[in-house]
Amino acid sequence: MAAASPLRNLEDEVLCSICLDYLRDPVTIDCGHVFCYHCIMKVCESARQPLHCSLCKTAFKTESIRHVWQMASLVESIWRMKADEERQPREERQREQKAEELCGQHLEKLHYYCKDDQQILCVMCRESREHRHHAAVLLEKAAQPHRGKILNHLKVLKGDRDRIQNLQSTGEDEIQALLAKFQNHKQDIASVFEQGHRFLREREQYLLECLEGMEQELTEGRNSHVTKGSEEVVRLGTLITELENKARQPALELLQDPSDIINRYPRKKFWIEKPISPAIKKRAEEFSDKLLSLEKGLRGFHGKLMRDLEYKTMRISLNSQTANGYLSVSPNGKSMVFTGLWMNKYQHGQRFDPEPGVLGSKGFTWGKVYWEVKVDRIWWGAEEEEEAMKYRGETRGVFGSSYVGGFIGITDGYSSPGYRDENEELEEEWSQENGIWPKFCLVGVARESVVRRGFLFTPEEGFWTLQLSSAGVCICTSLEPFQILSYCPRQIGVALDYDGGKVAFTNARTHEFIYEFSSSFSGRIFPFLWLNCMRSRLTLRP
Template identity: 35%
Template sequence: MASATSVTSLADEVNCPICQGTLREPVTIDCGHNFCRCCLTRYCEIPGQEEPEESLTCPLCKEPFRPGSFRPNWQLANVVENIERLQLASLRGLGEEDACPEHGEKVYFFCEEDEVQLCVVCREAGAHGAHTVRFLEDAAGPYREQIQKCLTCLRKEREEIQEIQSRENKRIQVLLTQVATKRQQVISQFAHLSQFLAEQQSVLLAQLERLDGDILKQQEEFESLVTGEICRFSTLIEELEEKNERPARELLTDIRSTLIRCETRKCRKPEAVSPELGQRIRDFPQQALPLQQEMKIFLEKLCFELDYEPASIFLDPQTSHPKLLLSEDHKQARFSYKWQNSPDTPQRFDRITCVLAQSGFTGGRHTWVVNVDLAHGGSCTLGVVREDVRRKGELRLRPEEGIWVVRLAWGFVSALGSFPTRLVLEKQPRKVRVSLDYEVGWVTFSNAVTQEHIYTFTASFAEKVFPLFGLWGRGSSFSLSH
């Protein structure tokens, strides 16, 4: 039995050039080409043609032929029939047992127009007589090509999604690591604080205990002194009361010495709490100053470890556009329409008025603050760029070029993404904090005064990045701070 591939190749040789289907009632014209009788008949039917004997041209070679000259090709018809028989046998050999639900015959054909599968009985029925009917494998060929194209596109899109999944999973793992680190930092810092607080509590309570004992001791001494004084005064009072009750002769006996003894008696007015002890009590709150200082250090250290690390940024004069005037400490820049006499090095920007920081980052979490002072019509661009960013010629400020920046202009702020986005803010920022999380891929901008979030870019960093600063407009300037 012939193989399915060889049978298919033979079937391709007996296709009608007009309908591209298997020849039906093949006829031959003067030039020798073969066509389906019905296809050639329709080809010869020219609208408005009154002389049927007028010469036509072959659909393939364009040789003239007479409409009535085509002859039945019985030998070719037998070949077509044998080929179809071989194809049917080949399909049976493949074990495809799907039967036509209407006639119960095996399905071998496919109607292109109605997109239905047909058995032999269906094919010979009048409903599909004028349609393009192919064997299943022949009809499946073009669809297989379309499926292959779809598969190529879908696989490409799946790969892109898998890359996104991998990138985002890495970002999530970095964030989880950061959160775990922060958790340990919080636990460690609070454990240290708890130990310090316990120690300080013991110290302060011991001091209060000593104060309490000293107060009770002075209270005991005071009570003893006051009791003695009261006792002496009570004795004098009783003596005078008794003297006063005696007759005149007895009252006047030694009266002067008695009165002198009472009049010269000085009353001591003791204090329950000594001045020194009172000062110690008043000075006790000063003992809590180390606690206050430690709490301040604790909060600063905790916030430092949980937040971004302040970066020390200096402007790089080797990259500065000639219209930017840098301060001697490389912390400030001012725009000038007058070009500076700067050497044209490969590192220097020559079209966009920008400057880079002297140092870049290959990891970590960093933050810096930019004070912006814009004149009317001025603008300032802030963010980060890849180390290999183009320095010469026009440069489009967008992530695709390795640039993640926002632009502060007179009256509005824009994020320069793939398409610039104008941002709605409560207040035009004059002091902007730029924060970089290299591993996660975040470039965040916020108002350093109000802490209002401005914008966050998400990227995937694989090489060194540098802080970038752009400036435009006479009278506009910026300065750097932590």
């Protein structure tokens, strides 16, 4: 039996920790542990990426699995040794087992357990002077408490195992259900977009057919117009030639036919026709209205999908430490007004001065985030924006319509902040009549490192903003920004895609897309507001 213990130790070294049997076709992974080839492949097929060793939790890749031929030979040798051991005579093993159960000193069977010395005793040992006065009990009775503890602990371990198996089963069911749900989502996405594509293709074909029909009618009308006009010109040319020849006749010949020449060559009512029929003009105007409606609908669709599907709506507040002294920021940091009075006695290095600007309290270095800015001016009516959109129209659309309106000078520096009274408002109206609209607020984002004492709000300086005034909306990309809307929305949506280098603006009330900046961001990007008008308020939402 002396050789049995080393053999069992060797057996433990060649057992697979997954199937708990001898290694079959052994392979090793990056960490050096060895498994059966089929066992580790089943783990790779059922586990998620990345893969981890079941013993040391070290990550490994399927490509790193290598066969260990030396281990296969060792397993075969140990298996043969065990088979030889099992072929030993039964009587020899019984004698060895009996020898193990005898007292080493008295060669008597072991029946007792000494509680004081925690030793197993035979009858002779129990009666000896050493253990005679100790508490000794039968082996079975002494083992009962230990066996009970083992059984209780075994029950707890089995319960833990069952719970883990139940959790695994439940978790696998949840995972499979969610994966099935994802598959359904894929099908739904493909179906929804296919329906949308089909709908848009049908509408596109409908509009193109309408346009082709009008083109055909207009071409046919032009051909008819040219033909009739040419015929009439020929007829009149013939008549003119005859009369010219008649006029050149001598008086004798002319008087030989004294009949009324005018009656012989009467002036007929010549043909006249409009080149374009009123019906075609009316249909062309209606078609233009349909295109405007399509353009507006697509801008709204673009803005809504961009906000709902791609961006996370953030709760933004303002950092009063960066606010210009003439700005009053609410206690919760959600809104600000231009007071015209210097509110802050102490200067801070973060503060904008003299520009009436302020940064948000939170900057972003990754992700896609969205927030809204509500623009309030006291003299605005509730329906002003809708009326402006209805009657003014927009000056630039997503289909590349030409720009309308004058340029706005951005170098009107904020030299001396103060009240904007009625005279200034009249001056603003006068400026609009002369093609110059002074800004009253800026909405957008800014780099954390922007110069707080400058007055250029361009991307080169770290500002990506829309310029708002009562005359409309402009974008600030250079010293001379240009107008993109002829009305001022009451609520602006700002969508920042840091990783994609984009800042998009939408009309938050109608979801219409307004404009998008493309740039390469570095450092933190903060929400930015600028306000230079009394009786006005900018509010962050939500």
